[in-house]
Amino acid sequence: MYETADATRGVVSPLVERVHTPCGVCGSSEREPFHAFSDVVRCLDCGVLYVSPRPSSAAIERFYSRAGHYDHWDREPGRKAMWRRRVQRLLRLCSGGRLLDVGTGQGDFGAAAREYFTFEGTEISSEGVRLARERHGLTVYHGDLLDLDLPRGAYDVITLWHVLEHVLEPRKVVERCYALLKPGGIFAVAVPNTDYHLNLSKKLLASTIGFALGRPMFREVGFPRLLLESPEEEIHLTHFTLASLCWLLRSKGFLVCERGLDDYSADNSLRARYEHYKSNLFFQMTGFASSPAIFAAGRKPTP
Ligand SMILES: [Zn+2]
Known part of the structure; x- marks a missing residue:
């Protein structure tokens, strides 16, 4: 019990190296808890x-590369339909061409996208690269996008599906993608929606009251500490809103051509589809993103 309380209250696990970094969006070191x-x-x-x-980068790469890291995704059969929906969304923004998917994981998106695009992917996880190549025969480059030797001005589309929140320096990744795209190319990004997760403020309040009463409840609030223990733990390093995501794209030269919700659910039931439709309608009417994930696309200007 004591160890659990310590872990949730901020004692650094000796198994995970940690480093202080400036803001990955604007580069500033000015911050407050x-x-x-x-x-x-x-x-x-x-x-x-x-x-x-x-x-640290090394700790994160080790975490993603553990054997069986992607097993829990295989237990969600609805993910195939989710990837097909995302491919269709891209096809409303472009008509095919050469596509680079950054952080492609075990290659499920590539398997859906290659019907319409010439697909290439990048992945830092050796386990992800192995699965993407063995299961789908995809072209996947092993390593960090910022370190890989990829052709500049060569891609029609670059996608990051729930990847930008995981990377160490989002602004450098966006800059790199801009350089790799052809003029007129599309940069498509989906990330979790911090506005939605901050609606968990009731939980935060309840947790704070619980803490005051001597109950360590902080794993229950919106932003738990990163412990790198469970394969299902999400290593989110930056927490975006639709406004901050679009700001980042514009600050690196993109013309934002679409902003909205990301239909990320692997639940294909009528009820789940209706919920997404309802959230989307609410977004269209109010501009407020009330669902757990958001999407933005930018076009690289033509000269
Ligand atoms: Zn900043």
Whole structure:
């Protein structure tokens, strides 16, 4: 019990190296704690929430490369339909061509996309690369996008499906993607919606009251500490809103051509489809993103 309380209150696990970093969106080191018992801070310059200190790059790569890391995805058969919906969304923005998917995981998106695109992917997880190649025969480059030797101005589309929140320096990734795209190319990004997750403020309040009463409940609030223990743990290093995501794209030269919700659910039941339709309608009417994930696409200007 004592060890659990310590872990949730911020004692650093000796198994995970952690490093302080500046804001990955604007580069500023000016920050303030977002919550006393999480490792999330708020950038005082651009306002984005990010994790600092965060697990080191080596610790994160080891975490993603563990055998069986992707097993839990295989237990969600609805993911195939989710990937097909995303491919159709891209096809409303472009008509095919050469596509690079950054952080392609075990290659399920590539398997759906290659019917319409010439597909290439990048992945830092050796386990993901192995699965994508063995299961789908995909072209996947092993390594960090920022380190790989990829052709500039060569791609029609670059996608990051729930990847930008995981990377160490989002602004450098966006810059790199801009350089790799052809003029007129599409940059499509989906990330979790911090506006939605901050609606968990009731939980935060309940947790704070619980803490005051001596009950360590902080794993229950919106931003738990990154412990890198469970394969299903999400290593989110930057917490975007639709506004901060679009700002980042514009600041790196993209013309934002679509902003909205990301239909990320693997649940294909009528009820889940209706819920997404309802959230989408609400977004169209109010501009407020009330669902757990958001989407933005930018076009690289033509000269
Ligand atoms: Zn910032």
